Amino acid sequence: MSQQTTDVTHRMIASPAGRIHLVEQGAGPLVLLVHGFPESWYSWRHQLPALAAAGYRAVAIDVRGYGRSSRPGNTAAYRMLDLVEDNVAVVRALGEETAVVVGHDWGSTIAASSALVRPDVFRAVALLSVPYTPPGGPRPSEVFAEMGGDEEFYVSYFQEPGRAEAEIEPGVRGWLAGFYAAFSADTMPTPGAPDPHFVGRGGTLRDRFPAGRLPGWLGEDDLDVYAGEFERTGLSAALNRYRNMDRDWNDLADFRGSPVTQPSLFLGGALDASTTWLAEAIRAYPTTLPGLVSSHVLDGCGHWIQQERREEVNRILTGWLASLPG
Template sequence: MPDTAVTHHTEHVNGIDLHWVESGPADGPLVILVHGFPESWYSWRHQIAALADAGYRTVAIDVRGYGGSSRPSAVEDYRMLRHVGDNVGLVHALGAETATIVGHDWGAPIAWTSAQLRPDVFTAVAGLSVPFSPSGRRRPTEAMAQAGGDNEDFYITYFQAPGVVEAEILPDVRRWLLGIYYSISGDGVLAAGRGPRGALGLVPRGDRLSDQFVHPVAMPEWLTEADVDFYAGEFAGSDFFGPLARYRNIDRDWEDLAAFSDVPITVPSLFVAGEYDGPAITGRRQIERFDTTLPGLTRSVVLPRCGHWVQQERPEETNQLLLEFLARR
């Protein structure tokens, strides 16, 4: 963690205890950072310092189900509308009226939807890795079931049945985390010889997702043993129910958000992804629609030879893009 002072907070927000890390001036413009799967506030460690030092009140949350935040016991408590409610409640708890919201991986759809539904609160939005994708006409699980064909499952389909992916994670959480972090990074994609379209996404029937993992011979520059230790510690005692419940709400989200399927995000926006970033590769059709779905888009950037963990693999470039975006506000 860079040498920038941070403070930890936990408050009751939207019916749960929400944990966040804060840095920067209390009277600075508010920026909320939302992590994805399987991460924590710590995935923003490089951005917290850069944004705080530039004068922004920077808040990185533990999404419900993660780290120091509450872990509700019902799957439906992890639906998208709950996450949007958490973010709105957090802005109020911080005594602010508006914020810029930034999300990565699952945090990106949470950020996109927060700005779509509450542009009065989230007056600018940046999404990393996962492009904005409004609710479509087809039930997501049906569409994803066809994506894998007869012999493979799309990874989100693979995550649907309780107990399946947990059986490969829980026996050795640290090793599984290292495997997924490295395997879908730019370094891992290149080490496996998969090429830009070969990031993990499909699981052969009867196999485990982790059967496709590659592990580093030596740790890459962007990920240290201490980083993996921190993440593993965040999941100590976790059964991964909350993190996986986010995937298990995709049909419920589709139903909840059907009335907003044709509502664009009009506030200023930024999209950043890696060249080898799986969600950006599979989401190319969504990216092609940005002129309609994100009319306030300022930039759409693909970082060469970068994988999925954009803000960790390429912190300096990501920080510069975020600071340029925020400066326009």
């Protein structure tokens, strides 16, 4: 494990799902870090010491279904409102009334939803890689089914129970290496190559992953950490997040079109499809994120932003935190 993580504290706290595993470093105002797919608390290993050094109590969790946190058997247990309540439970268990919430990938959506649904608890929100889009619009499964023409969008592929597991679980380490490489700036497929966000007819996602080397941000030891957790737990619990998108659409009906009004920050990678495909969402921030303090799209950066560009992300994040009202 990275030298940077040797002085952290690991804890288990009670949540509506059972237990949430968290990793804590530092003291001061609470900053809750929420990871995405397919990762764990470890994706914040570079931010924990930086935030602690800046005077914050940095806490990175294993989201429900990941790592050492509980993994309920019911697919519906991974709906967004349950994950929001997990975040609230973490804040309360740590003896705090409020926190700043920071999320990456699915964690960005979870963080935004936490701020939207529980503004009494989450006083500010930072979103990494995935822009905020208010709840509402067409039913998600219908939108994804229409993408790609003869090919299938990866979200639809993930939504079918057991299908992605059959691809991933026989060779977790190799699959993760390919998935991370496919969306990293220094290893992603060249322009014009088949897009790894889509599955060809009768194929798998793995068919389009680059092979031969790891991205620069990912060492063999780092890959061991990620692979070891998923080899132990399997992938179904993590993939259940994708299988609840229509439930979320229903659950959040009362929030359709609602802005997140707390102070906010956005960080994206210029080479990340989440940034380019959702460029319209970023342009809508004056309406959807009226409390936006700053928005940054990092040139030459892919999807795994807090690992690919750790120092730049740490600088921007700590500067934003310092600007927040006490």
